[in-house]
Amino acid sequence: MDAQQIAVVIEDDEDIRGLVSTVLEQAGFTVHAAATGLDGVALVREHDPIVTTLDVSMPGIDGFETAKRIRAISSTYIVMLTARDDEIDTLQGLQSGADDYLTKPFRPRELRARIEAMLRRPRGLVGSGTEPAREAREGDAAFLHHGLRLDPETRDVTRDGSAVELTRSEFDILAELMRRGRRVVSKSDLALAVRGDAHAGTYVSEHDTRAIEVHVANLRRKLGESATSPRWIETIRGVGYRLTAD
Structure with missing residues (x-):
């Protein structure tokens, strides 16, 4: 993975913020972290990350509103992290512009695998007689x-x-x-x-x-x-x- 790739971690829990940052740094990212949604949006605007991880439950604006604000200014991949696994929360997260959704506790290698999968280039588009x-x-x-x-x-x-x-x-x-x-x-x-x-x-x-x-x-x-x-x-x-x- 390109060591110059940038990630933003938005998480109010210091321990989880440190864990996610470490996982991404080990994957070759330069990581910028924030504890609130507003600070996270500012980091996305400043650093234009390729990946952003985002906690749902945060003080101030929550993860859903943060995702909407990020999506309005950036095409970064958004992975939402939450302790809630209700289907309505998953749907709300995706409707807010998230690309993927993981519930806590999660395995660090699962987070890394999902991010690495998203970053793979789209498969080649090969012609056939049934295509537009x-x-x-x-x-x-x-x-x-x-x-x-x-x-x-x-x-x-x-x-x-x-x-x-x-x-x-x-x-x-x-x-x-x-x-x-x-x-x-x-x-x-x-x-x-x-x-x-x-x-x-x-x-x-x-x-x-x-x-x-x-x-x-x-x-x-x-x-x-x-x-x-x-x-x-x-x-x-x-x-x-x-x-x-x-």
Whole structure:
């Protein structure tokens, strides 16, 4: 891992803040830590980290509000850490812009493994006859579908010519769907794509698949489409998702 990569740790518990900072430093990050949400947002603005870990329960603004403020200024990966494992908290965290969610106590190696998986480059987007059209310019690997354009190299997305701001996880999900075209992509496969883990047989939990549902709902909201009358993403009930027909 590149030693120049920057991480921000936002955690009010001093011991946990020190533990998470140590885990990230051992993984090669330069770490900046804060004990409050407001201080953490300021650190994100100042240092532009690639990864931010964020406690849910903090004095002042809580982790959900902190995540929203961070997401408004940064595309950093956000991993939320909490002692609460209620599903509603998980969903609220993902809806606030988090990319992943771990409950305390957690194993340091699990945190490191999840972060390293998120940082893996998206898998190459390889052509097939079932995919949406690619632009014809030499060297341009962008996908086009119903006015939606996704460039995996620059990680830019536009809708009818207007830029769409997506989180890293939302982008990876959309890229995988556009790569597959009309082939159905299961929620488990999308979870592996988001984690950067393509190995067959890798464990995918119910939490992981539920997180995909939230990410897809957020993606649809940002694209401005309805799940009942989709322009781009079609739900295959009980299975997963695919692009709408040409």
